[in-house]
Amino acid sequence: MGETSWGSRTLRRADADLDTVVAEVTSALPQQVRAPLADLAVDYYHSLDAALAYDAPALLAEHFARSRDRLAEMGPGVDRARLLRSLCDVLGRHVDPETRVLVDTLVSQTVLIGGQRRPDPSERTPEARARELVRQLLDHVEGGHHAEARAEVVHAIEDGCTPRALLEDVLVPFHDALVARQDEAPLPRAESERQQEMLRTLLFSVVAPDLSFPAVSRRVLLTEPRLPAGWRAGLPRMVFEGAGWRVDSVADDACAETVAKAALAHDAQVVVLQADRAADLDLVRERVAAVRVTAPAARVLALGRCFGAVPTLAARLGADRGCGGLSGAVGAAAGLAGE
Numbered sequence: 001m002g003e004t005s006w007g008s009r010t011l012r013r014a015d016a017d018l019d020t021v022v023a024e025v026t027s028a029l030p031q032q033v034r035a036p037l038a039d040l041a042v043d044y045y046h047s048l049d050a051a052l053a054y055d056a057p058a059l060l061a062e063h064f065a066r067s068r069d070r071l072a073e074m075g076p077g078v079d080r081a082r083l084l085r086s087l088c089d090v091l092g093r094h095v096d097p098e099t100r101v102l103v104d105t106l107v108s109q110t111v112l113i114g115g116q117r118r119p120d121p122s123e124r125t126p127e128a129r130a131r132e133l134v135r136q137l138l139d140h141v142e143g144g145h146h147a148e149a150r151a152e153v154v155h156a157i158e159d160g161c162t163p164r165a166l167l168e169d170v171l172v173p174f175h176d177a178l179v180a181r182q183d184e185a186p187l188p189r190a191e192s193e194r195q196q197e198m199l200r201t202l203l204f205s206v207v208a209p210d211l212s213f214p215a216v217s218r219r220v221l222l223t224e225p226r227l228p229a230g231w232r233a234g235l236p237r238m239v240f241e242g243a244g245w246r247v248d249s250v251a252d253d254a255c256a257e258t259v260a261k262a263a264l265a266h267d268a269q270v271v272v273l274q275a276d277r278a279a280d281l282d283l284v285r286e287r288v289a290a291v292r293v294t295a296p297a298a299r300v301l302a303l304g305r306c307f308g309a310v311p312t313l314a315a316r317l318g319a320d321r322g323c324g325g326l327s328g329a330v331g332a333a334a335g336l337a338g339e
Helices: 018-026 031-053 058-074 080-092 097-114 127-143 146-158 163-184 189-203 235-242 256-265 278-294 305-309 326-338
Strands: 219-224 246-251 270-274 299-303 321-323
Touching (some): 058 305, 127 146, 146 163, 219 235, 219 256, 246 256, 270 326
């Protein structure tokens, strides 16, 4: 795959024990941050592995960008650059010499990629503003203040935040925080349903409905994680439904054959396959291949940060198109459905 030899080299195929690698690199860290940073190291390992396998050093850069704030929150006293260098060094002792050279080259290229253009201010909600908005929305939800929550979103748009940026930088983490709270302390079904409807109301401010006439029924199949009691839909489903699509779903841990059979059974025009991390890419490739065999008329949209970082990655996995975030998913799917 690709123009270099990286496509034939992956860390998984080398003689590496991931648990051993992670334990070694985190052994000198303070006990209170060792476990969460070990999880971060596993994610780094998978990102590095995928970057080698798919000739895509930008996957590693995407991991660095995504983990920057998380690392600062988990271990404010930890030198992030030193930690990543240590992990790279440890990895080098667990893989063959040729792969070690490729790893060094890849990390060097990542430094160059990291210095490329940052998003324009209009493309992102400022970090501090996004965190504050998420906190305010969570407070309003707990207090049952629907109108105030909607007003916060409207005011943010009036202040210059784009609906796309609000969806990616505020409503996605807001949704994730609601689900996390439910996992920690389940709510009564009635309260859970109320919170979901509140989130759906907020989406009306940032998701444009399909107002075409005559009405066209567009059908999409999504994968969805386990939802809290009382929740009928996850955020991707709500976004597509808000845009006027008919949405069907399968569990996100379903095997490739199950996803493909669901695409055929529901006559899906577009199948959206999500990869939140580099570790998910192999599963996406398996699902794409299964859909091609079982439901050849369906188009496949690969969704996730990885596909924003590497625009050509979706095609390498066999998908028809890639999309880097939920804010662009409806438009990308509509383009595929109309082709």
